[in-house]
Amino acid sequence: MSNMSEKIGTPLPAEPDELPQIPVVTSVSCCFVLALLYVGSLYIWNTKHNRDHPTTVKRRFVSVSMVMLVAPFFVYFFSSPELLRREPFPKLLGFRLEGLWQAVVIPYALTALLFLGPIFVNMQNESIRSYFDVDYWRGSFSSIIWVRNHVMAPLSEEFVFRACMMPLILQSFSPVVAVFITPLFFGVAHLHHIAERLSLGVELSTALMIGLFQFTYTTLFGFYSAYLFARTGHLVAPFLVHAFCNHMGLPDIQDLWQQDLWRRVLAIVLYIAGFAGWVYLLPLATVPSLYANTLYWK
Template identity: 80%
Template sequence: MFNASEMPPKTTIQPVLEALASANTLPQIPIITSVTCCFVLAVLYVGSLYVWSTKHNRDHPSTIKRRFASVSVVMLFSPFFVWYFSSPELLSEESFAKLLGFRWHGLWQAVVIPYGLTMLLFMGPIFVNCQNESIGSYFDLDYWRGCLHNIIWVRNHVMAPLSEEFVFRACMMPLILQSFTPMTAVFITPLFFGVAHLHHIAERLSLGVELSTALLIGLFQFIYTTLFGFYSAFLFARTGHIVAPFLVHAFCNHMGLPDLQDLWQQELWRRVLAIVLYIVGLAGWILLLPLATNPSLYGNTLYWNV
């Protein structure tokens, strides 16, 4: 017969529960500290793009090279915010490189799985692009040499994803995650990322674009970049690797927004197949997202414990 006296007293269970709860949270810092740091980092990043006085547009080689230099300086100073304002307890427990998403454990998974997951999402646009471009060009060394010598390509596919993910993910997320839960942090940091892209409105106005058009494009870009920021921040928090959002960012920059006009210009059977692939890709991405980003796949026990 069951003896109630054999049940362990609550006083012995409570410390265990508290220990488990504390093990699943990072040491905390004030919300005002983390949010202010992120705001300053966003201002520094955008401000560095305009520190130069130039008469050329954003795509001129001299403008791009100067911006490369200025955002590189911001990248050098950004980790200081994480090191100085993070909880001393956290810094004593974890390596600084790990906080920024640089570690070996789970590296190949962080390179392959999120990239493949994002390709699934873009399955429809990839199919349409294959109808217009030869897929063999991606296996041509001359193609890649041409890309590497094209400074606009380097900006869009290397420097922009690298600098933005390092500042807005590797340096902001560790701070925000010390003040909020992982899911809340995923929804906060992209707002800084989206606002940081509003400066393109001023650039369009300088090119003679009407104010209403520039504002409309700017609003659309804010929504798009914020949505991507959610995904990128989610990848960082779930995988604990900066390489995952960096590669996904570069891929998304390469693909751009789906060209619906090009889709409707395809032959009927190709159009129908592309639409099916759009739907299947989106549905597959939604279903596989929690599985493909399971922190246990990447050995991530720091930012998103499960």
């Protein structure tokens, strides 16, 4: 007679040094509900203003903050009791001191390498000088749109979609598989922008194309962010990288071709070198031992 642990829906015992397991249906269902809660919280307000209006932004700050308060309970109540006895709960969410400075510096520098070409172009446009201007930072922090794009959106999205989803998914799948699963929730969660564009009068075909493009690049970024969380075991790594990527945006090819010939050639070389260097260094710069991470990725 087969052992009781072999019944359908019952997790098998974890091997030594492995995360205890929970049923796949549990982890996936929790992540699906969390994604619905996050997106749904953006639309609970009855407002006639668009997404960039200060009133809308402030209300959404409140909404996602409530979701951030609720999300950890999913991890606490649906995780394996063995895991909760074995590890401090904040550690599961990516809050710990071991390897903290490495998680702040190394992934950020690695991502800056990826944007080596765009950074060079920005330097040619002298926009880099604004970062040393006190008035620039004063104006940025007084802009609610800037705070949304660089603080609240990265923090809330990384906390819900990485810190609270990844611990659950990693209890049902291997780290590699988990890295490819959770970004799908992240990408789908951004499809709500299609409805927003339609409400602004954008044609359906255009809204769908933009939505598909946004789904693609948010999912690709989600792979990177989930990988950073699993490899470093820190929330701060994907949060800072997310904020940096929001600031840089997608590369402006038109701006690139407006450069002088030699600057354009050099920029193209830096685009390629930055990407190649990022691909090569990604596994080396995220070795779990650098971050004292023995929980999510051995």
